[in-house]
Amino acid sequence: MCGVFHNYDKNTCLFSYYGPSTSTPSKRQLKKHHLTAPSLSSIGHASSETFSNREDLPPTGEALEDEECTMDASEVLEGSLQNMSIQDAETLLMNEHEINDLMNSVIDWGDSEGVSRDEEIEADDSEDEDYVPCICIRLAGALQAPPCLDNLPVIDASETVHDIPDVEPPSVALPPLQQPDFPGTLEVMTEDDLIGKRASMIYEDCLKQLATFLVLPVQKCPHRCDVTQVECQCRPPFEVSIIRRGTASIMEWTCPVGHTVWRWSSQPTVKYGMLAGEFMLATNILLSGSNYAKVALLFQFMNMGMVDRSSFFTIQDSYGVDTVKEFWEERRAEAIDRLQDRDVVIVADGRMDSPGHCAQYCTYTAMENESREIISVITVDKRETRRNSVIMEREAFVRTVDTLLKEVKLVEVCTDAHVQISALMKKGKYKDLGLQHSLDMWHGAKHLAKRIHAASQVKGQSSLSCWLKDIVNHFWWCCKTADSCQEFLELWFGLLHHVTNEHRWVLGGCQHADLQSGGTQEWLERGSMAHEALKSIVRNKRWLNEVHKYLNFRSTADLESFQNHILMYASKRSAFSPPVFEARMLLAAIDYNYHKDRPELCKSDGSKQYRRLYKKNAQRYMLYTKKTSKTYGYIPELQTKILQKRLAGKGMPRRRSL
16 A cells, blocks of 8 residues: 555645555546636645654645644544535546546656756767666646645655565664773872772672673674774673782783773783782781781681782882871870870880890880870881990980970980980989889789798798799789888888787887687797798898889889880781881880870670780789770871872882882
8 A cells, every 4th residue: 555645734635655666557537627726724724744854844735733733644534524514525536536647647858957858858969878768747737727836845855665575675774882991090290199098809700600690781892903093893792811910910811813892900000000919018017017928828827918028118218107106106106296294204125125135126105194195116126236235224214205305304214124224314414314223013013922932942941932922912012001211111021020920019010900710820930940041031121122013003004005006016926127127116106196095995784895815923813904996097197197208109119229
């Protein structure tokens, strides 16, 4: 069935038939009818789908009421017949047959702009055998009153309906698919692009599974030759390979010719192409106090890539060490500012990096007595004391005290019973400045216990061993109670009467309650070897000359705990270069100061949680309160400062100074 197109005008009603005919029409007499125009309302509702979408064509006569109405030819005809009378409908149908009938058509020559009819005829006489004259069939050309074609819209080629069987329509060429812009490797431009980002551990088999399932949105290889500008015509699928580069995995898609279609990296890059994961791994090995050799061995067991050894030490020396020192100086300056206009009492002690006289470094730490905050960490190299490890602690003490005297109002220093430091504080500039020297109570009690234990090992003096604990506790109580040397001596010498079961004497008496009879205590006999040995210990002149240093009742127990904490950052079984060793000491101090005021851990009912710790020397358990876990909130700030140095610098130096 051939397509029928309907168009209506105010003065003319025209039914046009186009397309080739499938049968030869019969020759018959055609009746002539006058065309009667339908009403304007019917015209407005009879707009075809084709002309409703053509906005560039001029309107015919008056404007139609609804140009956006869309319907096919049968709907238009049906709507028109409903709005017209029966007579008008019959006239309209008869007019359609007259216009579309071949009996009312004529042969017409195509109009060529600027070419006359004679020139066309001369052109028809061309010698070209395949030449086709410009003729066409004009329908309704034989009618006596053909409709006016000037005001009718033009039928576009795309609106023509063709019923030619067994002829496929020409294929429309689709526009070529635009090659997508592959995302490049992420780059770290600011510290926010890396600090605090989460990382994961990925197995290569999982990456291969993802790469096999992933289809790149490309139709061909995007490679173009730089010389000939010829594009590669290789089509997907592309070969995927996984390359290990340090701690990162790189997936690369290549075409059969060998061109790289896309390369994807599991890590962003820092300035100058360094992998961000390797940079952060090297940084965090230092900040966590870990050892490169142990971490590398762990990664080897896990079959994982590891940052190169030389790269690690270069990153550590170029960016990490100096940043840690600067960070410590900032925190230390804040602590010093809080101590202004105050009488400062410090407890100080030294620590060797290895046991014995083979020590290479001595770290001397000073802690403020009230707040228990570390305010000074000084490291002395053995080469600074002419390779004499014996005087390293004395040299570190001098540097510590001289620095603090310039910064705060230092009035007292508490140390252990170091002979060289005690001699230094007895005379010289420190005595002239009125700096008081105190000794640690724990070290004094420990020294006393050693002497009593040595005396109890002598034949005939074994009974002293059962009094060892009581004598040391009595010394501890005397130092806590006495306010002056005279009061201390009165309490301390009463020990010689008490051990012989004499609790009242001429100059005083014991301050304890009445003892129960029948106890298991073994009393010493006055004048016995054990009693005389104890008397020599209690009345030792050197001991009595140092008694006044214990009366302030100072203890370096917290400082001993810190020195034990240093082992987390610098083991005595590992060797470090001087800058790295100093940086690790400062990291331990930063960690200790940040977490020293952690709250105690409580249960759901509000009660404190306790834990027990076995002491090998005492051979019994000790009770401790459990504290909340560490948060290490200062680490992101340190990481940021180290990364900023990398982003603002010129890259790693090829040579490192020793």
